[in-house]
Amino acid sequence: MRRQLEFLIAALIVLGGAVSCALTRSTATTITTTTSVAAQAQAVAVEPQKPLSPDQQRVVDYLTSHWGREMNVTGVSLVMRIVGGDYTDDDRVAIGRYLKDHPELHRTLRTFGWETVALDPLEKRIALVLSRAEREEKAAPSLNELSEVLQATPAAITRALQMLERFGIVSRDPSVGGIDHLMAEERYVDWEGAMRITFMDHRVGVEGLDPFNVN
Amino acid sequence: MVLLLVFAGAATAFAQDGARMPSFDLEGLDGSRFSSTSLAGKVVLVDFWATWCAPCIQEIPHLNDLHARYRKQGLVVVGVTVQSGWASDVKPDVERFGIRYPVVVGDQKVEKGFGGVWGLPTTFLVDRKGRIHRKYAGQDPQKHVQLEAEIQKLLADTR
Numbered sequence: 001m002r003r004q005l006e007f008l009i010a011a012l013i014v015l016g017g018a019v020s021c022a023l024t025r026s027t028a029t030t031i032t033t034t035t036s037v038a039a040q041a042q043a044v045a046v047e048p049q050k051p052l053s054p055d056q057q058r059v060v061d062y063l064t065s066h067w068g069r070e071m072n073v074t075g076v077s078l079v080m081r082i083v084g085g086d087y088t089d090d091d092r093v094a095i096g097r098y099l100k101d102h103p104e105l106h107r108t109l110r111t112f113g114w115e116t117v118a119l120d121p122l123e124k125r126i127a128l129v130l131s132r133a134e135r136e137e138k139a140a141p142s143l144n145e146l147s148e149v150l151q152a153t154p155a156a157i158t159r160a161l162q163m164l165e166r167f168g169i170v171s172r173d174p175s176v177g178g179i180d181h182l183m184a185e186e187r188y189v190d191w192e193g194a195m196r197i198t199f200m201d202h203r204v205g206v207e208g209l210d211p212f213n214v215n
Numbered sequence: 216m217v218l219l220l221v222f223a224g225a226a227t228a229f230a231q232d233g234a235r236m237p238s239f240d241l242e243g244l245d246g247s248r249f250s251s252t253s254l255a256g257k258v259v260l261v262d263f264w265a266t267w268c269a270p271c272i273q274e275i276p277h278l279n280d281l282h283a284r285y286r287k288q289g290l291v292v293v294g295v296t297v298q299s300g301w302a303s304d305v306k307p308d309v310e311r312f313g314i315r316y317p318v319v320v321g322d323q324k325v326e327k328g329f330g331g332v333w334g335l336p337t338t339f340l341v342d343r344k345g346r347i348h349r350k351y352a353g354q355d356p357q358k359h360v361q362l363e364a365e366i367q368k369l370l371a372d373t374r
Contacts, residue, residue, distance in 0.1 A: 071267075110300035111267075187323055198298075 049097050055085050056095050060105070063117065066212065067108035070204075074212040077120040078203070082210050089159075092118065093166050112215055113198045118167060121201040122160045125150055127169055127188070128199050130181060134189050140178030228361060233346045236261070236339070237328025241295070241319035244306045249293070249319045258285075258369040259341040260292045260362070263321060263332045266299040266308040270354035271336040275312050277359035281366060282316040288370045289343070292316035295325060297335060338362070342369050 052060065062079050066072050076095050080087040096118030103109045108117070119127065126146065133140055147154045161181055164170045171184040183189045202214050236259065240250045262278060264271035282292040294316060299305050302320050309318050326332045329339055329347070338351040340362065349365055351358055 107300045107304050110304060111298050190323060190327060 049101065050094065052094060052098055053091075055087070056091055056098070058083055058085075059087075059091075059095055060098065063099075064106045066210075067106050070206070070209070070212070071214045072212045073108055073112055073116060073215050075117045075120065075201070078211060078213060089163060089166075092120075093163070096167055115167070115169065116198045116200070116215065117213075119164070119169070119199070120160070122150065122152055122156060123164050123167075123169075124199045124201050126157065126160050127164055127183075130170060130179070131183050131188055131199075134183055140176050140181065142178050146179060228349055228351050234330065236341045236345050236347055237325060239325045239328065241321060241325060242302050243317065243319050244302045244309060246302070249317060254291055254293075254341070255345070256343055257289050257291045258343055258366060259339075260290065260366070261295060261329070261339040261341065262292070263295050263297050263326065263329075263335060263337045263339075265297050265335050266305060268335045272312055274336055274354055274358070275314055277362075279313065279315045281359070281363060285366055285370060290366055290370060294318040295321040297321050297326065297332060340365055340369065342372065 059076060059079050062083055063074060063076070066074055076092050076099075080092065096114060099105065099109055099118060100114040103114070115127075129146065129150075130140060132138075141149075143154050143157055146152075146157050150157065152160075157179075161170065161179065165172060165181070165184075168184050169188060170181040172180055173182050174180045176182055198215075200215050203211055204214055205211050236251065236254075238251050240248055243249045260278070260281065262271075262274070264274075266272075278292050278294070281290065286292075294309075294314060296305050296318060299308070299320075305318065305320060329337075330350075334352060336351075336354055338358075339347055340349045340351075342348045348369060351362065
């Protein structure tokens, strides 16, 4: 099981690097789409959306003024570090929800989805693993397995899962075993093909520019 | 960097096992709907592409050419955008690239219906009976030659 999981995650990391690799992989693998959709398992609790604070708005302003330059698809967590300040997970959830609700803000949101910019790298990797496991009707990994193969502490994995739940990407369902979470919407389970880049994360450093993310 | 997202190198053609083209009803760039029912009895070239995908853009003149030369014989070329935003986002790009065939805004359902699109560009050829004849993953200078040969065969097949 662990070996399978390691391969799965290694494959996902490779896929994150270049879709060109997916050509061979996709033709060699038949993907069976699951019909047990997490969205039907549990409704995701929705936290009330408050207006953005000035500091949160500063992040949004930075994002919308930088996206698209040099293929910039920078995420919220990176910008929080760039602009400074004492940002929390609550801030990122608030900003992520705001971006989800306002696709009219920027074409980057309409093109790559709010998830691309709202999730941090660990959250994306966990989402990829859970999505693919569910799509291929494989057992969800345990917390320890995820921790080992993603090289993150159990506490970090747990925190990232909580964030994914708050964003409505996964939902808790103890009946599934393993990490006890499923994808919260069918579109995340069927996160196929070109659309898969939404969960990718690449960081670029260019002399004279702030660091930025690209897809 | 975005070039990493597309298939590099030679296009690879895959013979398909006669799977049916999925039904779809997608948004056109002028607000109208484009339904697969309008494609009955036609040879159809469905090109999944993105406005930020350089190899996809390089293919446009070839697709325009196929559209112009074989339209009257029953070929329909359809561009399906992937991760390119709303119709209003795509429309100026389509004008800028000089695309002369219909372009519609794709979704996850249509990608899945075609068996999955794993990179861009991905092009499908569909015969007059609505069966997926061939899938081309990627782009290379000879792709349009292969496409044209297959289109001629499919157009000639009136069985």
